[in-house]
Every structure is written in structure tokens, then in C-alpha cells.
Amino acid sequence: MLQIYNTLTKQKAPFKPLVEGHINMYVCGITVYDYCHIGHARVMVCFDVITRYLRSRGWNVNYVRNITDVDDKIIRRANENNETVEQLTERMIAAMHEDEDALSVLRPDQEPKATAHIDEIIALVSTLIEKDFAYPAANGDVYYRVEKFAEYGKLTNQNIDELRSGSRVAIDEAKESPLDFVLWKAVKPGEVSWESPWGAGRPGWHIECSAMSKCCLGDTFDIHGGGPDLPFPHHENEIAQSEAANGCAYANYWMHAGPVRVNSEKMSKSLDNFFTIRDVLGKYNPEVVRFFLARVHYRSYIDYSEESLKEARVMLERFYQSLNGMAGYEYSKEDADQVNISDFEQRFNAAMDDDFNTPKAVSVLFEMVNELNKLKKSSEAGAAAMAHKIAELGGIIGLLQQDPDAFLKGDDKEGEVDASAIEALIQQRTAAKGSKDYAESDRIRDVLAAQGVILKDSREGTSWFREG
RNA sequence: GGCGCGGUGGCAGAGUGGUCAUGCAGCGGACUGCAACUCCGUUAACGCCGGUUCGAUUCCGACCCGCGCCUCCA
Numbered sequence: 001m002l003q004i005y006n007t008l009t010k011q012k013a014p015f016k017p018l019v020e021g022h023i024n025m026y027v028c029g030i031t032v033y034d035y036c037h038i039g040h041a042r043v044m045v046c047f048d049v050i051t052r053y054l055r056s057r058g059w060n061v062n063y064v065r066n067i068t069d070v071d072d073k074i075i076r077r078a079n080e081n082n083e084t085v086e087q088l089t090e091r092m093i094a095a096m097h098e099d100e101d102a103l104s105v106l107r108p109d110q111e112p113k114a115t116a117h118i119d120e121i122i123a124l125v126s127t128l129i130e131k132d133f134a135y136p137a138a139n140g141d142v143y144y145r146v147e148k149f150a151e152y153g154k155l156t157n158q159n160i161d162e163l164r165s166g167s168r169v170a171i172d173e174a175k176e177s178p179l180d181f182v183l184w185k186a187v188k189p190g191e192v193s194w195e196s197p198w199g200a201g202r203p204g205w206h207i208e209c210s211a212m213s214k215c216c217l218g219d220t221f222d223i224h225g226g227g228p229d230l231p232f233p234h235h236e237n238e239i240a241q242s243e244a245a246n247g248c249a250y251a252n253y254w255m256h257a258g259p260v261r262v263n264s265e266k267m268s269k270s271l272d273n274f275f276t277i278r279d280v281l282g283k284y285n286p287e288v289v290r291f292f293l294a295r296v297h298y299r300s301y302i303d304y305s306e307e308s309l310k311e312a313r314v315m316l317e318r319f320y321q322s323l324n325g326m327a328g329y330e331y332s333k334e335d336a337d338q339v340n341i342s343d344f345e346q347r348f349n350a351a352m353d354d355d356f357n358t359p360k361a362v363s364v365l366f367e368m369v370n371e372l373n374k375l376k377k378s379s380e381a382g383a384a385a386m387a388h389k390i391a392e393l394g395g396i397i398g399l400l401q402q403d404p405d406a407f408l409k410g411d412d413k414e415g416e417v418d419a420s421a422i423e424a425l426i427q428q429r430t431a432a433k434g435s436k437d438y439a440e441s442d443r444i445r446d447v448l449a450a451q452g453v454i455l456k457d458s459r460e461g462t463s464w465f466r467e468g
Numbered sequence: 469g470g471c472g473c474g475g476u477g478g479c480a481g482a483g484u485g486g487u488c489a490u491g492c493a494g495c496g497g498a499c500u501g502c503a504a505c506u507c508c509g510u511u512a513a514c515g516c517c518g519g520u521u522c523g524a525u526u527c528c529g530a531c532c533c534g535c536g537c538c539u540c541c542a
Binding site: 007028030036039040042043072153227228229230231232259260261265269271308311314322357362365370373377438442454456 | 539542
């Protein structure tokens, strides 16, 4: 039984879809004015793991993640760069897709862009005005009348009075109340804009998600997800817009990923303490980055550090050392039954069913590695079956799909010994060993070790890998 | 100030009212020319103070500490 922690109810509850076997999920995506950082990567990986797992269990998942391609920051950045908004956003969308591909994040089924849904946005704002939940102001903006929506604040337990007194938002003369937020922004000189019943302008931030989710998934859908800084005000405002306009529940389950931290502070644009995905991919194998993010429960914080990345690398090495060389062996269903594959698989699924507990699921995978290493000595077919299942289950988290030998050897990087030089030194060492010249063979091993290359002698000869 | 989340062995990180998390590191052993990989064994923890209970790291309350949101941010 799948259990999901729901931000709305603040507890874990059994998941019940609107339509049996089917899941409609909307996740807030990226505002594309800059390269994605590791915090963005976390949200991408988190919902990618969730989608992969649900599909592996037979759910039919329709995964929508939007792209915000017009807003203040985009306009400012495009001006700074002397390019159009569209040039900037297309560049950043391409970069985002490159980053996702590197991290083995599968594309959502739909990636709606705000600028492609202006008509739907205008229609939604019109409905809100008709229903008296919004008003055009003297300055050309259209605002949402927050105090008209009785349930405002139900996602994050805010109450209107507290918000009003604690409001840090500067009083805007055009608004009826400081809590009101903008649905449609009147154009300023030099900005991109679209015609509307309230004059030329562009959508506010929150309205696009209400419009696009309605367009792609309908008035009510199953899961709405996003990053840790979105519950308030963004998701609160989405609820207010959609439920007021549609007259029915918006999303049934709200899921929020935890933050990535640096030195105990949240990684964020405003703190300027972020590392972009491409920075980090320059130093670590993409799978290491993915594992770094996926080995912690999705709702917990993660501390970003070189040590954490290295630890993820070392953990993956254990998997790949064990899997290495197992691909070629045959096995039957009986072989798999004999080594209790289904018990492990059940425990893996039970962990994932419990609010997507990846740390626990990974621990099951490690138990399987231990079993595999033992089976290598007793049952070739049993070991092959185990190895196959480890890779299969790892694949659900988006891991363990590389060729083990390739992962362990790594790419030849600038300034490091390349593979052919390593092979040549190994041949010299083998010759030295053959004549029992251990001083020489140890010397060669030390030379390689000094460059991070570790040798492994076995009956079949000497193999090597690069340590993390 | 309001609303939330969290404090687990040297580190990372799950979980449970009374037997093992898991990985790294450490220690002892096996394998090895020596290593590496691997295997076997092993050490060690639940912020603080009360309460409930036969028994609490796990439930309840207070306290201390850390973090997030309340302004654009995933």
C-alpha cells in the first residue's frame, strides 16, 4: 500500500488516486534565466525517482512540469545580456535539458511554458474577476482579493490576521489589501507584453501554474509537487486561485522536496551560495551526483560538501565492484528463486511504498550486494540472478545502469595517466612479478596508486580502477 | 513575532515501545608474495529534564540547540 506524506494534512496517508491506476502529477519547474543549481537538481531527481518507481509498480503516471519563461528576473537578465527574452529562455531550457540528461532524469510527459498559455491565463483571470475574487486596479495590474478566499492559508497554516500584521510587503497604493497578490502585471516600457482585457501586460507568477495545470490535468488532480521554498506563498496562492475559479478541490496530495544546504544554510540564488549542476558535473561522475541526491530521504535536508560527494562515489564503487563482470552469465527463474530474490524485491518495494524511502531501499540493495559477493563463490547462476536484480532495482532509482568496468575506470581526464599508459605499466609489473621482483612490482603499483589508480590481482590477471 | 521541520554510534543516514538498519571509517581474522577487491567476526548511538509504562531512542509535556517559510528563490 503506497503511503505519501501530504504537506496539506501534515501526515502520511494511503494514496488514493482520482482514477484507479492513474496518477496526474504537476510539479513546479524552473524559472529559466540562469543555469540550474544543485537545489534544482534535487527536485528534478526526486520527482524522477517517484515517477520511475510508480511506473515500475504499474501506475500510469502523467507527469507535468512547467517552465516559467517570463518574469522580472528573466526580463532583467535578457536586458543585461543584450538578448531577447526568448533567446535567453531558449538557451537556458536547452542547458536545463542537457543537465537533466546527464543526471538520467527522464523528461516529464509535458513541459508547458507560460508564454504558450497566455490565453488560458487571461481566461482564468477573467473568471476570477467575474466571481469577485479579483479586481483590476488603477495602475493596470489585476490583483487577487486574498481576504475573499475563506480558506486562504490552509496549506501552510497561515491566518489572515497574522499575515497582515507580519507583512513585510510594502504597502502598494493600488492594492485593496497588502496581502493581495498580482495576477496580471501592466506592461512597463521596453518589456514583452500581451494584449488583455485590462490592457497590455504579462502574467503574474502564481497564475501560470493554475492555468497550465488546469489545461494539462483538469480542475482537480492527484499530486502537486515542488521545491522547499514554494509552499508559501506560491502554492498557497495557486490553491486560492484555482479553488476560487473552479469551485472544487485543487490538488489532493502536496509533496515538497527538502533543501540542499551549504554550511548549514539553504543553497539559493539570493544567498549566492549555489553550485550549478554543470560545475559539479565537471568534477564528479553524473551518477555520483544523482546518488548523492537520492540516497537521502526526499523530505530531509542534504548538506552539500566535497566529502558527501566522495562518500557517494565510494558507495557506488561498492555496487559496481560487485556487479563487475556479472553481465555475461546465464540464469533461470529457478536460480533466482533459490537465492530469495523476491524477498529482497519485496523489501525494496515496501521501503519505496513508505513515502519513497530511498535510504531504506538502498540499504536493501547493499544487503543484496553482500549476498551477491558470497554467491560468487558458490553459485554462478544465483549470483547472476542477484546481480541482474540489483541493477534492475537500482534502475528504479535511476542508478547502476552504467557498464561497471567503465564506471570504475572512469574517463581519462586531463593531467591523469590514461588507460593505455596504465595497461603498459601493468604489463611491466606482471613481468616483474613473474621473476619475483617484488620490489619493482610494488614500486609500479605505488606509482599508479599515487595517481589514484588501484590495482587488483586475481587468478585471471591484474585489473584496475580509479578511486573516487 | 507567526507557521513548520529536525537533533541517532567517529562520519553519513534509516527505523522501532522490549532481537540486526545500511554505507564509510576503526579493530580482530581469512584470502594475497605484500596489497587491492571480497568474506567472517567486532566496537559503538539515540540533545536535556520530567511523565505514561513492567519496560522508552521510540508515546506525552517542558527546555536547550539547529534549520526552513513568512520578500524573488527548487
